[in-house]
Amino acid sequence: MKYGVNEQGYYGDFGGAYIPEMLYPNVEELRQRYLTIINDDAFKAEFEQLLKDYVGRPSPLYHAKRYSEKYGANIFFKREDLNHTGSHKINNAIGQILLAKRLGKKRIIAETGAGQHGVATATVCALMGIECVVYMGEIDMARQAPNVSRMKMLGAKVVPATSGSKTLKDATNEALRDWIGNPVDTHYIIGSVVGPYPYPDMVARFQSIISLETKKQLLEHTGKELPEYVMACVGGGSNAMGMFYHFLDDETVKLVAVEAAGKGVDSGHSAATTFLGREGVLHGSRTILMQTDDGQVVEPYSISAGLDYPGIGPQHAHLYKINRAQYVSVTDDEALQAGLLCCQLEGIIPAIETAHALAQLEKMKFAKDDNIVICISGRGDKDLDTYIKYFGY
Amino acid sequence: MNRLNQLFNIKKDNLLSIYYTAGYPGLNTTLDIAEALEKTGVDFLEIGFPYSDPVADGPTIQHSSEKALESGMNLNLLFEQLADLRKRVTIPILLMGYVNPMIQYGVERFCKKAAEVGVDGVIVPDLPMYEYETLYADHFQANNLSNIFLVTPQTSEDRIRKIDELSNSFIYLLSSSSITGGNLQVSINIEDYYKRIKAMRLKNPAIIGFGISDNKTFTKACEYAAGAIVGSAFVKLLGTEGYMEKIDGFVKGIRP
Numbered sequence: 001m002k003y004g005v006n007e008q009g010y011y012g013d014f015g016g017a018y019i020p021e022m023l024y025p026n027v028e029e030l031r032q033r034y035l036t037i038i039n040d041d042a043f044k045a046e047f048e049q050l051l052k053d054y055v056g057r058p059s060p061l062y063h064a065k066r067y068s069e070k071y072g073a074n075i076f077f078k079r080e081d082l083n084h085t086g087s088h089k090i091n092n093a094i095g096q097i098l099l100a101k102r103l104g105k106k107r108i109i110a111e112t113g114a115g116q117h118g119v120a121t122a123t124v125c126a127l128m129g130i131e132c133v134v135y136m137g138e139i140d141m142a143r144q145a146p147n148v149s150r151m152k153m154l155g156a157k158v159v160p161a162t163s164g165s166k167t168l169k170d171a172t173n174e175a176l177r178d179w180i181g182n183p184v185d186t187h188y189i190i191g192s193v194v195g196p197y198p199y200p201d202m203v204a205r206f207q208s209i210i211s212l213e214t215k216k217q218l219l220e221h222t223g224k225e226l227p228e229y230v231m232a233c234v235g236g237g238s239n240a241m242g243m244f245y246h247f248l249d250d251e252t253v254k255l256v257a258v259e260a261a262g263k264g265v266d267s268g269h270s271a272a273t274t275f276l277g278r279e280g281v282l283h284g285s286r287t288i289l290m291q292t293d294d295g296q297v298v299e300p301y302s303i304s305a306g307l308d309y310p311g312i313g314p315q316h317a318h319l320y321k322i323n324r325a326q327y328v329s330v331t332d333d334e335a336l337q338a339g340l341l342c343c344q345l346e347g348i349i350p351a352i353e354t355a356h357a358l359a360q361l362e363k364m365k366f367a368k369d370d371n372i373v374i375c376i377s378g379r380g381d382k383d384l385d386t387y388i389k390y391f392g393y
Numbered sequence: 394m395n396r397l398n399q400l401f402n403i404k405k406d407n408l409l410s411i412y413y414t415a416g417y418p419g420l421n422t423t424l425d426i427a428e429a430l431e432k433t434g435v436d437f438l439e440i441g442f443p444y445s446d447p448v449a450d451g452p453t454i455q456h457s458s459e460k461a462l463e464s465g466m467n468l469n470l471l472f473e474q475l476a477d478l479r480k481r482v483t484i485p486i487l488l489m490g491y492v493n494p495m496i497q498y499g500v501e502r503f504c505k506k507a508a509e510v511g512v513d514g515v516i517v518p519d520l521p522m523y524e525y526e527t528l529y530a531d532h533f534q535a536n537n538l539s540n541i542f543l544v545t546p547q548t549s550e551d552r553i554r555k556i557d558e559l560s561n562s563f564i565y566l567l568s569s570s571s572i573t574g575g576n577l578q579v580s581i582n583i584e585d586y587y588k589r590i591k592a593m594r595l596k597n598p599a600i601i602g603f604g605i606s607d608n609k610t611f612t613k614a615c616e617y618a619a620g621a622i623v624g625s626a627f628v629k630l631l632g633t634e635g636y637m638e639k640i641d642g643f644v645k646g647i648r649p
Contacts, residue, residue: 008523018492020449020518021543022570024552163455169446176448183547183570281493281519282446294467295497296445 003248003315003324009197012321014288014314017196018281022180026188027284029103031198037102038095038205050094051209054127055084059210061217061373066345073228073366076221077376078214080239081350085120087378088207088239089191093120095206097128100187107131107186111175113140113168113235114305114353115147116378117191122156132156135174137167140305147382165299168309172283192236193313196284200241200313207242214373215246227371229364231256233356234327235271235307237316239377244325255325257316258360260302260353264331271300272329273312274320282311288320303332303386304352306378334359336390339380351378352386395513395537396485397562400436401598401619408600408620409611409648411627412439412489414457415474416466418631423474427482429637433644435484439516439622442471442490449518451574453625457632468498472506479511487541489516504532514539514562522559530559539563545570546586550593557595564597566590566618568604574625575604587617611647623647 009015009031017027037043051057059079067075080088100108108125110132112118118134125132134151138160141148151158164170179188193200193207215225230247232240234257247253262270270276277288280295289311290298302308312320319325330338339355342348350358354377366372380387387393400408411430415423427438443458443466450458478486488507495503495517507515515538520529525540533540539562544553547570556564569575569583590599601614602622614621630636630643 016524017521018519018524019521021548022449022545022567022572024521025545025547025549163452164445164459173446173448177451177572180449181571181575183545278497280496281491283448284519291493291497293497294469295494296462297493 001249003319005197005201005315011315011318013279014286014317015197015200016286017284018286019196019284020180022183023176023196026179026183027196030202033103034099034198034202037099043098043102046098047095051091055090055094056082057209058213058217059083061214061221063221064346070345071361071366072368073370073372074222075361076218076227076371076373077348078210078243078373079376080210081348081354081376081379085123086381087116087120087351088210088242088375089117089120090123091209091242092191092203092206092238093117093124093189096187096189097124097130100130100189101128103187105185105187107133107182108189109133109135109175109178109186110189110191111135111168111171112191113137113171113308114382115140115144115151116306116382118156118158119147119150119154121189121191122151122154125156126154133178134158135161135171135178137161137165137171139166140168140171144305144382167299169297176283192238193241193315194236194283194285194311200285200315203238204241204245204315207238208245210239210242210375211244211246214243218371218373222371224371226250226253227373229254229256229370229372231258231357231360231372232375233258233307233353233377234312234316235260235309235353236311237313239375241313241315243373243375248324255319256360257325257327258357259327259329260304260307260356261329261331262301262303265329269301271302271308271310273310274327275329277311285314287311287314288317304335304356306351306353307356328360328363330356330359334362336387338362339387340391348376349380350376351380352383354378395539397437397513397539400485401562404436405598406619407615407648408436409644410437410439410600410620410622411435411644412441412622412624413628413631414441414443414454414461415471416443416461416464417457417628418460418636420464420466421474423471424477424481425637426631426640427478427486429640430644431482431484433641435644436620437485437487439487439489442468442488442494444491444494447491449572451572451625453574453628457628468494468503472510475510475512485513486511487514487516488512492517492520500529501532504536504538507538508536512538514541516541516565518543522555526559541565543567544590546583553590553593553595557597560597562597563619564595564599566599566601568601568614571603573603591617608647608649
């Protein structure tokens with residue numbers, strides 16, 4: 001793959017494994033074994049079976065007719081919101097739990113922001129009967145209380161991250177600290193295409209099912225495998241990477257990644273990483289991150305907890321730098337309006353993360369025959385409070 | 394040859410090093426503390442430059458880093474403070490911190506500046522060997538700075554050999570795979586690990602760190618290595634009232 005990772009774990013200038021020695025054996029074990037494991041026929045069969053019977057894949061590719069009318073092009077929704085647990089996060093969680101079993105791990109840790117990845121991880125741990133500890137920022141625990149309860153019901157222990165800004169980046173730090181202290185029996189299920197190599201590549205592979213299915217489904221719908229545009233929202237970037245993956249080498253397909261501008265890119269309350277960030281190292285990889293001149297990580301802001309992350313995955317940083325994908329941003333207000341529009345035109349309540357990708361449609365010009373695929377990364381049940389407060393329903 | 398090399402040439406055992414965070418407890422206490430520590434007979438020092446996301450550190454050093462950043466500590470200011478370093482302190486000094494602030498400052502510039510103020514070495518836990526070798530080793534060598542690598546009980550023998558090759562002063566031996574501020578528990582496995590390292594007859598001496606907090610843990614560490622490093626326990630002391638007066642007693646309590 002032209003845009004894939006090289007042997008040292010880099011995508012162009014980005015990636016690598018910037019980890020303390022204490023994590024080296026764990027990460028090295030993964031590096032040496034992940035490809036052999038996930039390319040093994042028995043692994044593939046088990047993964048595919050669970051995706052089909054347990055997750056409910058393939059997720060539909062839905063031709064959104066009223067959206068198509070409104071925007072004057074053929075718009076397709078890739079319905080990851082219909083997955084078990086309500087988002088694309090489950091694809092990666094299933095892949096990694098099967099991998100952890102083959103590595104002989106007895107305990108799983110994970111970080112979570114909004115709680116979607118935490119719920120997906122707690123779910124697969126329940127499924128496999130493996131102990132699960134989820135780190136979550138103390139502030140996020142308060143604002144995403146229903147997901148905390150869901151994780152507990154699923155048997156996971158939820159540990160508040162009380163350091164730093166008490167949000168996703170600190171939950172990630174705490175998970176890494178846990179892994180340092182438990183190097184032998186524990187596997188860390190990272191929820192996005194971030195972290196030290198091989199995580200960005202491994203998570204992208206598990207999520208790549210999204211674009212693999214899309215190609216086939218699009219062929220059925222339109223007679224062509226390739227659309228003109230593929231669009232997705234980006235926090236760390238796992239649904240976007242899954243949505244882009246099998247289109248990366250098809251250079252005619254325009255890839256659009258939508259970041260969260262929060263209250264506006266220049267408002268001081270934003271998570272638009274490619275607009276506000278610079279190159280550096282975050283959570284084990286060289287990437288683009290929001291930081292001060294002195295290299296201290298800046299706390300981002302977005303109304304969507306899933307996009308509220310100060311970095312992006314290293315492959316995204318690479319695609320951005322070489323212009324293979326276009327990175328744009330959408331504000332809280334634009335996203336919420338787009339979310340409501342999706343409810344009213346298509347009868348689908350999208351996650352606020354997803355609503356960012358939908359909002360970008362307003363800013364684009366399409367030709368009548370253009371085919372556009374948008375990843376509906378998650379459902380909006382978890383965001384009802386936010387929608388209700390905003391619109392006063 | 395830097396001051397670290399000279400020290401290890403003449404002194405082979407019972408070495409004591411102390412870690413503390415620059416800018417903690419007061420923004421301008423960095424050099425005063427260094428001076429006080431030298432007076433107590435400590436052999437060398439590690440001065441931490443704070444980072445917002447210190448994944449290898451436990452609560453004590455996290456807290457000191459947060460406070461230092463709140464007070465306004467950064468690399469520019471630290472190097473300003475260290476301008477007088479060699480007028481006041483003669484023992485070897487290492488800087489310790491995470492790679493991102495160094496990258497933003499510019500690694501080449503960082504190395505030059507460190508050498509200019511009289512720093513002898515750097516410890517960067519999240520700078521891996523591959524990136525060090527391919528991107529930065531030249532800058533370290535050009536400025537006569539030692540880069541210190543960490544070794545844990547899980548580090549393979551091959552990798553320890555490679556680390557030994559790349560090192561030119563000492564190897565930082567972690568007492569266990571843990572973040573800073575834990576308790577050293579000398580189990581049979583740990584003794585085996587120390588013995589295994591000793592039997593490898595590395596060219597660099599080993600200094601044990603993480604979990605060394607008192608005379609008992611220091612003495613135990615010195616049975617297997619050339620010395621030990623105390624970090625969190627000292628940073629805790631700095632958080633108490635009248636800490637300047639307590640430094641001498643603290644150090645003597647560890648190594649009478």
